Amino acid sequence: DVKVTQSSRYLVKRTGEKVFLECVQDMDHENMFWYRQDPGLGLRLIYFSYDVKMKEKGDIPEGYSVSREKKERFSLILESASTNQTSMYLCASSLGGGQRGEQYFGPGTRLTVT
Amino acid sequence: AQSVSQHNHHVILSEAASLELGCNYSYGGTVNLFWYVQYPGQHLQLLLKYFSGDPLVKGIKGFEAEFIKSKFSFNLRKPSVQWSDTAEYFCAVNAYSSASKIIFGSGTRLSIRP
Numbered sequence: 001d002v003k004v005t006q007s008s009r010y011l012v013k014r015t016g017e018k019v020f021l022e023c024v025q026d027m028d029h030e031n032m033f034w035y036r037q038d039p040g041l042g043l044r045l046i047y048f049s050y051d052v053k054m055k056e057k058g059d060i061p062e063g064y065s066v067s068r069e070k071k072e073r074f075s076l077i078l079e080s081a082s083t084n085q086t087s088m089y090l091c092a093s094s095l096g097g098g099q100r101g102e103q104y105f106g107p108g109t110r111l112t113v114t
Numbered sequence: 115a116q117s118v119s120q121h122n123h124h125v126i127l128s129e130a131a132s133l134e135l136g137c138n139y140s141y142g143g144t145v146n147l148f149w150y151v152q153y154p155g156q157h158l159q160l161l162l163k164y165f166s167g168d169p170l171v172k173g174i175k176g177f178e179a180e181f182i183k184s185k186f187s188f189n190l191r192k193p194s195v196q197w198s199d200t201a202e203y204f205c206a207v208n209a210y211s212s213a214s215k216i217i218f219g220s221g222t223r224l225s226i227r228p
Contacts, residue, residue: 031214040123042204042220043158050214058215090158094214101146101208101216105158 003027004106006091012112019078021109023091030096032074033103034058034066037088049074050096081113116141118207120219127195128227135190135222137205146208147188148216149179153201161203164188175199197228 007022025032031050035043035058045058047066055066063085067075074093078085088110092103121136139145149161162173169181179190188205205219 033215035218040220042120043218045215048215092158096214100214101148101206102160102163103216104160105150107157 004091004093004104006089006106006109008109009107010110010112012114013078013081014114015082017078017081017113019081019111019113021076021078021089021091021111023074023076023093023106024072025074025091025093025104026072027093027104028071029093029104030071031094031103032068033092033094034064034074034076035090035092036060037090037108043090046076078111081111083113085111086113087111116207116209116217118205118217118219120203120205120222122222123220124223124225126225126227129197130194133190133192133195133199133224135203135205135224137188137190137219139186139188139205139207139217141186141207141209143209146216147179147181148206148208149173149177149188149190150204150206150218151201152204158204161190195224195226197226200224200226 004025033048034046049055049068065077090108091106094103117140119138147164151161152158164171164181172178202221204221206216208216
């Protein structure tokens with residue numbers, strides 16, 4: 001079974017702090033994704049990566065950056081956390097090719113910014 | 115821009131009732147289609163998927179979905195729901211032009227009365 005793990009289930013940070021969310025997958029997937037999940041809005045893509053050191057902006061990249069130094073690890077960085085970044089953050093990974101789109105999700109990190 | 119619409123935000127049913135959740139997408143080319151489910155306190159997981167072939171696909175736990183290309187729809191069905199089906203359901207679409215990215219609908223919360 002594919003396993004996607006996230007470093008924290010719950011996180012509370014103060015406004016202005018730098019926040020790191022870590023995600024690790026164990027199935028050698030090429031693609032990794034960061035989403036935020038908000039009630040009534042579904043999942044919105046923040047950033048994704050097709051390969052090591054490669055990243056592309058999703059639909060809502062403002063206020064976020066990412067890092068992918070190793071294939072199995074994809075980090076989301078909030079440079080200066082703000083209260084409107086309080087949300088559930090989901091990491092996912094997937095193969096490419098014909099199975100494209102079938103993503104495997106981690107348990108999520110619920111981030112509260114006060 | 116590509117989009118996915120889920121018509122029902124919250125559906126309440128009694129056990130043994132039949133279920134149909136609507137999903138429409140706006141993209142004219144080749145697509146892969148998915149339904150994901152998030153049970154309370156659990157992470158998002160794949161319920162079923164359509165890549166090609168028979169437009170009626172079966173997933174886990176007795177769910178099925180029908181791809182109707184002419185209607186740009188991929189509705190989810192189950193003939194008889196159980197209390198354990200209480201969850202949030204997300205329709206998602208991967209357009210071939212978007213590589214491995216998928217677009218999620220806003221989700222439908224399903225509540226089953228015992």
